Amino acid sequence: MNVRLAGITQESVSDGPGMRITVFFQGCEHHCPGCHNPQTWDRQGGVAYSLDEVLGLIKDSPLIKGITLSGGEPFLQAEAAAALACEFHARGKDVWAYTGYLWENLLAQNDPAWKALIAECDVLVDGPFREGERNPGLFFRGSANQRIIDVPASLKQGRVIAWQP
Numbered sequence: 436m437n438v439r440l441a442g443i444t445q446e447s448v449s450d451g452p453g454m455r456i457t458v459f460f461q462g463c464e465h466h467c468p469g470c471h472n473p474q475t476w477d478r479q480g481g482v483a484y485s486l487d488e489v490l491g492l493i494k495d496s497p498l499i500k501g502i503t504l505s506g507g508e509p510f511l512q513a514e515a516a517a518a519l520a521c522e523f524h525a526r527g528k529d530v531w532a533y534t535g536y537l538w539e540n541l542l543a544q545n546d547p548a549w550k551a552l553i554a555e556c557d558v559l560v561d562g563p564f565r566e567g568e569r570n571p572g573l574f575f576r577g578s579a580n581q582r583i584i585d586v587p588a589s590l591k592q593g594r595v596i597a598w599q600p
């Protein structure tokens with residue numbers, strides 16, 4: 436399986452709790468005004484890798500708490516994103532993902548690959564970046580409209596449950 440990435444950050448402390456690997460997927464159709472990563476929009480940009488190559492590039496260690504799937508839009512490459520997430524869950528790490536889609540719309544699509552990716556996420560930060568709601572003081576999100584969602588609890592209860600630190 437191949438995946439197209441914009442980059443990998445080996446030690447991030449801003450994309451979720453603890454020290455994390457952040458994988459930036461290439462391709463995004465949301466085109467939010469004020470986006471910090473417009474170079475990730477082009478679906479043919481970035482670099483194509485096999486999943487094994489990606490795993491070879493990632494410097495995992497006991498200090499790494501989890502992996503964050505960012506972008507770009509990870510749900511445009513949901514199958515590969517779910518496979519990466521599954522690998523890190525097997526290593527005992529947690530999985531965060533960022534998406535420009537809304538939680539309700541992701542579920543309504545009933546797409547098997549999207550469902551598989553949702554099932555591999557512990558936390559999902561949803562919604563587009565909105566310049567008018569930008570707040571640099573917010574943890575782990577750029578604008579106040581974005582929700583930090585506890586995925587297992589939300590699936591279980593059938594409604595959005597906010598992640599609690």
Ligand code: SF4
Nearest residue numbers: 463466467470507535
């Ligand atoms: S969803 Fe994220 S990467 Fe895509 S345009 Fe919006 S802010 Fe940028």
